[in-house]
Amino acid sequence: MLEIKNLHATVDDREILKGISLTINPGEVHAIMGPNGSGKSTLAGVLSGRDLYAVTEGEVLYEGKNLLEMPPEERAQEGLLLSFQYPVEIPGVSNIYFLKAALNAKRKHHGEPEMDAMDFLLLVKDKIKKVNLDEAMLHRSVNEGFSGGEKKRNEVFHLSVLEPKLAILDETDSGLDIDALRVVADNINALRDGKRSFLVITHYQRLLEYIVPDYVHVLVDGRIVRSGGKELALELEQTGYKFEQEAARA
Amino acid sequence: MTQAIANKVDYLQAFEPFNQQRSAIDSASLQSLRQRAAQRFQALGLPNRRLEAWKYTDVSLLARSSFERALPLSVSPEAIQPFVYDGCHQLVFVNGYWAPELSRVETLPAGCILGSLAEALQEHPDLVEPYLGKGASFEDHAFTALNTAFLEDGAFLYLLPGTVIEKPIHLLFISTAKDQATVSYPRNLLVAKAHSQATIIESYIGLEGSYFTCPVTEMVADENAVIDHYKIQREQLKAFHLATMQVQLGRNSSFSSLSIALGGALARTDLHANLDAEGIDCTLNGLYLVKDNQRVDHHIHVDHRKPHGTSRQLFKGLLDGTSQAVFSGKVYVHPKAQKTDAQQSNRNLLLSDDALVHTNPQLEIFADDVKCSHGATVGQLDKEAIFYLRSRGLDEVAARRLLTYGFASDVLEQIKISAVRDHLEQLLSTWLPA
Ligand SMILES: Nc1ncnc2c1ncn2[C@@H]1O[C@H](COP(=O)(O)OP(=O)(O)O)[C@@H](O)[C@H]1O
Ligand SMILES: [Mg+2]
Numbered sequence: 096m097l098e099i100k101n102l103h104a105t106v107d108d109r110e111i112l113k114g115i116s117l118t119i120n121p122g123e124v125h126a127i128m129g130p131n132g133s134g135k136s137t138l139a140g141v142l143s144g145r146d147l148y149a150v151t152e153g154e155v156l157y158e159g160k161n162l163l164e165m166p167p168e169e170r171a172q173e174g175l176l177l178s179f180q181y182p183v184e185i186p187g188v189s190n191i192y193f194l195k196a197a198l199n200a201k202r203k204h205h206g207e208p209e210m211d212a213m214d215f216l217l218l219v220k221d222k223i224k225k226v227n228l229d230e231a232m233l234h235r236s237v238n239e240g241f242s243g244g245e246k247k248r249n250e251v252f253h254l255s256v257l258e259p260k261l262a263i264l265d266e267t268d269s270g271l272d273i274d275a276l277r278v279v280a281d282n283i284n285a286l287r288d289g290k291r292s293f294l295v296i297t298h299y300q301r302l303l304e305y306i307v308p309d310y311v312h313v314l315v316d317g318r319i320v321r322s323g324g325k326e327l328a329l330e331l332e333q334t335g336y337k338f339e340q341e342a343a344r345a
Numbered sequence: 346m347t348q349a350i351a352n353k354v355d356y357l358q359a360f361e362p363f364n365q366q367r368s369a370i371d372s373a374s375l376q377s378l379r380q381r382a383a384q385r386f387q388a389l390g391l392p393n394r395r396l397e398a399w400k401y402t403d404v405s406l407l408a409r410s411s412f413e414r415a416l417p418l419s420v421s422p423e424a425i426q427p428f429v430y431d432g433c434h435q436l437v438f439v440n441g442y443w444a445p446e447l448s449r450v451e452t453l454p455a456g457c458i459l460g461s462l463a464e465a466l467q468e469h470p471d472l473v474e475p476y477l478g479k480g481a482s483f484e485d486h487a488f489t490a491l492n493t494a495f496l497e498d499g500a501f502l503y504l505l506p507g508t509v510i511e512k513p514i515h516l517l518f519i520s521t522a523k524d525q526a527t528v529s530y531p532r533n534l535l536v537a538k539a540h541s542q543a544t545i546i547e548s549y550i551g552l553e554g555s556y557f558t559c560p561v562t563e564m565v566a567d568e569n570a571v572i573d574h575y576k577i578q579r580e581q582l583k584a585f586h587l588a589t590m591q592v593q594l595g596r597n598s599s600f601s602s603l604s605i606a607l608g609g610a611l612a613r614t615d616l617h618a619n620l621d622a623e624g625i626d627c628t629l630n631g632l633y634l635v636k637d638n639q640r641v642d643h644h645i646h647v648d649h650r651k652p653h654g655t656s657r658q659l660f661k662g663l664l665d666g667t668s669q670a671v672f673s674g675k676v677y678v679h680p681k682a683q684k685t686d687a688q689q690s691n692r693n694l695l696l697s698d699d700a701l702v703h704t705n706p707q708l709e710i711f712a713d714d715v716k717c718s719h720g721a722t723v724g725q726l727d728k729e730a731i732f733y734l735r736s737r738g739l740d741e742v743a744a745r746r747l748l749t750y751g752f753a754s755d756v757l758e759q760i761k762i763s764a765v766r767d768h769l770e771q772l773l774s775t776w777l778p779a
Contacts, residue, residue: 143736171738183733187751196747197737204738236751253737 096121096158096261096292097142103152104141111137113317114153119261124293126303126328129314130336135296136180138314139265142294143177144170157261171197172204174260178250178267180296185237190249191219193237194256201257219256225285226252227278243270251282262286263294268302280305300328356391356528357383359414360494367497372470375496378478382493389487401671401703402613402642407585412557414495415440415527420519420552422447428550428579430764433515434459440520441529441560442498447517456508456541458501462532465501472503476536480563481591486615488587492530492561499532499560504541504570513544513762520584522554533562537570539595544573546765549588551581551609561589566598568622575765576614578606579772582639586612596622603760604631604660605769607776608639608668617646620654620682631660632756634776635668635700642671647689649682649712658689661756663749664700665778671703676717678710685712689719694726694752696745696778746777 097119104112111134141148144167155162199209226248238246311327312319360383391408392399420439437447443461465473483490500516566572580586618627633641647656662670672691693702704721726748734744760766
């Protein structure tokens with residue numbers, strides 16, 4: 096599904112990603128953990144096509160194709176979606192209108208007709224209920240005036256409507272209370288069908304109790320310093336990232 | 346015939362023949378009003394950019410062009426069909442003259458007079474003359490003076506106390522010229538006596554040719570009257586439109602105005618609201634859309650003269666190409682106007698690097714117990730927002746269009762007449778850069 100090979104990326108000529116390699120197969124859930132500033136969001140940004148970053152070395156294959164050559168919308172239409180760490184407020188554009196435009200852009204890309212308006216309405220009403228957001232939020236401007244937790248649940252709502260093949264969740268758990276965290280995890284787990292893959296970026300192992308990963312990677316200073324199974328998350332919870340940070344410096 | 350001309354005198358060239366032609370028809374007081382206005386224009390001349398109010402509005406093209414006084418040309422019903430709104434009383438004016446054959450006024454409540462000003466001047470001088478020329482002063486305004494000098498026809502609405510008109514009144518001003526460029530001077534007088542209520546739409550549409558529209562609208566809302574006013578300026582791209590709107594507000598009256606402007610060679614609206622009684626509620630909103638080399642200006646003056654007045658202003662602008670816009674909004678709170686609550690905001694979105702906006706919101710406060718705020722922004726589309734939309738699958742053009750639409754949509758959402766709202770939403774969609 097996704098093959099990252101020796102990826103280096105810079106922001107303003109400062110190297111942030113310093114040689115990342117990672118392979119995600121269909122159906123797998125990979126977690127990336129690491130301290131603040133280690134480059135987790137940068138990795139998510141490079142994969143989703145944010146133009147802030149310059150890739151200086153390495154390559155990324157998505158379903159065998161050169162991902163880095165694709166514009167962001169094509170990545171999305173091909174099934175790679177990012178749940179933002181900081182979802183953007185879009186004044187004057189209703190949530191439902193935006194989502195419909197996004198879904199139809201994807202369908203058009205795949206040569207499918209636009210979705211019937213009534214079917215779409217039923218679909219979004221069902222999905223928004225599942226993330227425990229009020230139906231009225233369909234008609235509010237995207238993320239505008241939403242609380243932190245509502246924004247994160249709205250991101251998950253978008254994913255559940257757009258049904259990505261590869262979902263990247265950038266700290267979707269931060270700012271959520273335990274109930275909201277469960278709701279988010281339930282919705283993500285509902286998307287797990289053995290074919291969809293997930294890259295779950297998180298700071299805490301708490302989320303990984305609910306979304307159980309197949310692999311855990313530790314990102315420190317732009318490098319993956321350790322990889323392991325789900326038990327690695329627990330270990331990190333106890334020891335922190337100190338050991339890994341020192342190893343990275345050495 | 347008109348020759349190429351280069352100064353103010355020539356706008357008055359048509360005045361003497363016009364004045365003579367009207368002398369047998371019009372009252373002495375009307376003739377005197379015209380005379381005074383013509384003299385005032387003569388003294389003022391076209392405004393130059395040394396005048397504060399005209400600093401950013403360049404009317405030199407008007408000084409260099411020659412416009413003949415427009416005649417009431419005939420226009421087919423098909424030609425105006427795209428600009429008609431269903432469910433309205435409709436009065437059509439071609440080049441400033443009432444066109445009864447295109448108008449369509451349904452049964453009106455008793456207590457309402459609606460028709461042409463020319464007719465009203467003959468039939469109801471007692472209702473017209475106490476108001477005509479009293480609101481829109483031509484002392485310091487050349488174009489109001491010019492309009493008044495050539496005052497002849499336009500719309501007249503008079504609502505007796507307590508009269509409510511439910512259907513909106515659509516005043517449709519069509520400009521059209523043949524080979525010769527022409528100028529027209531529509532003059533509107535809208536009077537809502539105590540506790541009366543009406544919704545009025547003024548549309549300015551251009552069909553063809555090069556022309557100059559110079560309208561003046563005077564409005565009066567007496568005690569507890571409610572006027573909702575919409576102005577839609579959709580002239581030809583090469584047209585000149587220099588308009589004055591003046592509203593005189595009475596105790597506890599409510600006035601709302603929405604100005605939608607699509608610019609032209611030069612399109613300017615001066616709007617003056619006089620809150621000379623207590624408890625008035627005044628909302629002035631606007632949206633201007635300009636591209637290519639168009640110009641659009643709004644000059645708003647809100648005069649809080651008495652206590653407990655509320656005013657709200659929100660003007661938004663979308664500018665593309667090498668277009669330019671001016672927003673100048675003054676809120677003046679007189680010493681007596683305690684407890685005034687005034688807000689003013691102007692927000693502009695520049696869609697190209699070459700578009701330019703001059704924004705100048707001003708508060709002048711001479712009372713101490715007031716709540717006033719103002720602000721202006723000039724910005725571009727948010728890159729983060731564009732990326733957010735693209736990362737969900739919208740291409741860049743679609744993302745930009747959606748964000749631009751979103752910027753303007755809250756102004757259109759305030760339109761209470763669905764036919765007008767739908768039409769303008771459609772207009773905005775087609776206006777957006779592809
Ligand atoms: N837009 C930006 N401009 C400059 N530096 C940035 C930008 N975004 C991220 N960085 C820097 O890149 C590094 C990694 O940031 P980020 O990827 O956000 O880390 P994480 O998500 O792991 O907390 C940090 O040092 C951060 O300051
Ligand atoms: Mg981050």
